[in-house]
Amino acid sequence: NHGTFLSPYVILAAGHSAADTYHTLFDQGITMVPKDFAAGVRVEHPQQLINQNQYGRYANHPALSPASYSLTYHANNGRGVYSFCMCPGGQVVAAASEAGGVVTNGMSAFARDGENANAALLCSVTPEDFGAGDVLAGVEFQRRYERLAFALGGGRYRAPAQTVGDFLDGRASTS
Numbered sequence: 385n386h387g388t389f390l391s392p393y394v395i396l397a398a399g400h401s402a403a404d405t406y407h408t409l410f411d412q413g414i415t416m417v418p419k420d421f422a423a424g425v426r427v428e429h430p431q432q433l434i435n436q437n438q439y440g441r442y443a444n445h446p447a448l449s450p451a452s453y454s455l456t457y458h459a460n461n462g463r464g465v466y467s468f469c470m471c472p473g474g475q476v477v478a479a480a481s482e483a484g485g486v487v488t489n490g491m492s493a494f495a496r497d498g499e500n501a502n503a504a505l506l507c508s509v510t511p512e513d514f515g516a517g518d519v520l521a522g523v524e525f526q527r528r529y530e531r532l533a534f535a536l537g538g539g540r541y542r543a544p545a546q547t548v549g550d551f552l553d554g555r556a557s558t559s
Contacts, residue, residue, distance in 0.1 A: 401481035403523045416519045422468070423529065424506035426476045426488045427548070431501040434472065450496045453503070463508050470503035472496045480541060485530030488543050 398405050410416060431450055435443040438451035450472035457465040474492035481487060490502045514525035536544035550557040 400479075400487070400526075403482065403527065406520060406523055410520060418511040418514075418519050418522050420508055420510050421522060422464075422466075422506035423509050423526070424468075424504055426490055426502050426543075427467075427505050428476055428500050428502040431473050431499060434501045450501070452501075455503075455505075465505070465507050468504040468506050470501070472501050473498040474502055475500065476502050476543070478541060478543070480530070480534075482527070482530065484534050485527065486533035486537050486541060486543050487530055 396405075396409070406416070432443070434453060435448075435451045438453065439445070439448055442448060443451075452470045452472045453467065454470065455465075455467040459465060469490055471490035471492040473496035474490050475498055476488050477491050479487045479489040490504065492498070509522075509525070511522065515521035518524075533544055534541065546557045
């Protein structure tokens with residue numbers, strides 16, 4: 385037991401899967417304010433492509449580990465777009481936290497020797513995007529898109545997928 389600590393302010397950084405925690409705190413009258421967060425997609429690509437782009441002619445040298453990358457962009461409208469949690473030689477994994485929603489994450493095994501790499505590609509989201517008048521509107525924004533992903537994936541907890549080329553051309557992928 386470490387005793388009791390009193391503070392006039394507490395920052396709770398509960399993370400992605402905490403909708404029930406936020407609702408419980410709200411229901412108990414805890415003062416809360418909405419905050420910015422990020423939302424996006426997982427982008428998967430051949431690890432060899434990343435190695436080639438990073439290492440050039442040394443891409444297959446045995447002394448080099450699988451390459452990683454980091455991307456950032458600041459749009460004219462003030463939005464930040466960036467990569468996060470880049471997984472060399474990794475895989476996209478399911479990470480749903482509520483029934484009827486689809487969420488993905490990425491991971492790499494210790495050897496990082498998988499065929500593909502992946503990273504989250506995120507964009508900043510502000511309270512103005514999801515309704516600053518309701519302190520829990522960000523939670524509902526998240527849920528809306530997780531449910532949409534569930535539906536687009538066929539309702540069987542499969543993440544919808546699309547090739548980058550098809551995305552850029554504005555058409556659905558067929559394979």
